[in-house]
Amino acid sequence: MKKIIVFAVLFASIGSFGTLSAYAMTPTLSMSSTSGDSVQINVVGDANSGVMFYYNIGSSSGMQVTTLGTTNSSGTFTTTISGAAYGVNSGSSVYVLVNSQQSAMQTWPYNSSSLGTPSLSQTNVPVGLGQTVTVTSQGNTTGVYAGLSPNSTIALLQINGTQISITGRQIGSTNATICYVGTASNCANLAINVQSANVQSLSFSQNNVTLTTGQNTTINLYGGSGYYVASNSNSSVATPSINGSVLTIYGAANGSTNVNVCSSSGGCGIIYVTVNTSGTNQSISFGSTNPTISIGQSMSVPIYGGYNYYYISSNSNSGVAQANLSGSTLSLYGSSAGSTSIAICASSGTCSTLYVTVSGTTGGTTSNMTLLAEITAMQSQLAQILVSIQTMAAKLTQLAASAGGSTSGGGTTQIKYKFTLFLAVGSSGNEVTELQKRLISEGYFSGSTTGYYGTATEAAVKKYQSAHGVTAAGYVGPSTRVILNGE
Structure with missing residues (x-):
């Protein structure tokens, strides 16, 4: 009887989610280079809604976010920003949120004249007969391609993002040129020498x-x-x-x-x-301690301490207060009455928590703003229900696997790495290395543990997500972390 009740609640939750999701449409994002490093951003989504821009600056700390503006009454929004001003990595993945709905990931454009030629980890490559070695394009996350392919009877060349794989097929020498994607002249020479003996890997x-x-x-x-x-x-x-x-x-x-x-x-x-820099790992502090705001009210909170750049690590109740980060300023918006704790971290590793209270008064806002806040809160709650459903599905999968599989040596449970960050194409660092190790150990990834989240890692994540019953989005979000962490 208990099982019947659980599934009835789940289906009821899913039905409610399907009914209320009609309040918001999935936004679209398109971009084009204009001049220099400027990029024009075009968004189509719900009318009169804020446009939140998520972008990658090449760190292992996840994506940054800033508010660009508001869609007009027709639901469109256009602006031009400088990639350098925001530190956006050329060729990295970006997306927007409009009315709590996420667009598809898009690739940030780049000005090819500023790229120079690819810097390769090797320009003279010895490779054994039948052996495969990998050369990396360094210094830029933009993908590369073979402008001039090598003699295919001597060597086979394959490219995945910035990783160039070379397989020796016949003893001899051949050459190739490696160019940045989208350019015809930004190329570097690659000399390949296939020999009888294998090259010992490093x-x-x-x-x-x-x-x-x-x-x-x-x-x-x-x-x-x-x-x-x-x-x-x-x-x-x-x-x-x-x-x-x-x-x-x-x-x-x-x-x-x-x-x-x-x-x-x-x-x-x-x-x-x-x-x-030595001595920059000091604790983080805020310009306002334990702030209280009203429903519909916005507030800016300066951030001090830490080092390099900041990011939002968590928001315990995003339905109460929305939090956006731009540089060293945290912007808060009161959505519904209640309290939440927002963890802010610096790239140097220090973190601090800001406790925010939203009062039930509207502070003079209109009834439409109150209704919008209530809808936003309900959408957040429904999103949390969906995550809970995915979590329960993952646990059921794990229980089924453990019931029919074998335990680790001596019946002990192996301690696994705890994943905490949002990861997508362009991310790098230890969390990406651990992800690649996990994907390799479970047979979803055959590449090397480079610590860089490229298109090969994205494809492996999609396979992992499909195998575990979640949407094959290609990036690691809350539902995928639940499965990785075995929660």
Whole structure:
């Protein structure tokens, strides 16, 4: 009898969601380059609704968000912004929210004249007969393509995002050119030499390194011999040196760099380095402590402390107050009476929580604004119900799997990595590395654990989502994290 009641509630919840979702349409987003790094943004969605823009600045901390404006009475909105002003990564994924509805992911345009030529982890590539090696296009997340393909009888070349795979098919030499997508002249030369013996691959004790200015860190090198630093994308940030099979990296200045290490046998690999300014890891504070606002009221709260840039880690009750972040200013909007806690983090790793109360008074707002706030709150609650349904479905799948499968050695439960961030194409860092490890271990991903979320990782995530009964969106959101974390 209890099972019947549970499923009746679920179907009732789904039915309610389907009925009320008619209040809002799915917005569309289109973009085009104008001049310099300026991009025109065109949005079509619900009329007289705020347009929230989500974008990636190339960090591992998830996407940033800012409010661009409001759609007109016809539901359209157009504006032009500078990618550099917001720090938007060229070629990264972006989307908009209009009336709590998300558009499809789109790729941020770029000005090809500013790209230069691709910087490759190797330009002279030895590869064994039947062996596959990978070369990486560094310094830009824009995808690449083969302007000139190699002799296919000697080597097979395949490209996925910024990853270039080369397979030796016949002993000999051939050449290729690697160009940025959307350009015909931004190309780099790639020389390929197929030999009888396999090239020994190179690996490191750690691929992603974070240190402070003035600090040294050491990394052990494995595979091959005769190691050397082939390139350093930003020598002013970090200084690498090699002694035998140990790489030492010194943090010189705030920023990030990619250190490409090779062996005399031909294998190469990239180490991603981030240097933070010493003493900048101080705690975060707010210009207003425990603010109280009315329904329909907006408020701006300055943020202090931390380092580099901020992001919203969580909002315990988004139906009570909406939170948007632009630079070091947090914008709040009271949607319904209640309280919520909003966690703000800095890229340096420090976090702090702002406790927000929304009073039941409207503060002079019109009845239409109150109705809109109530609809927004109901949509948020319905979204939470949908997430709960997906969570229960994931748990049922796990229970079914555990009932018919085997347990880990000695009946103990393996402790898995805890996923907490929004991940999409353009994301990078340790969370992406752990995601790739999980996808490899479960047979959804056959690539390398690069720590970069490219199109290959996106395709693997879609397979994982489809296999677990959630929408194959290709990015890691709340419902996918529930399944990954086994909650």
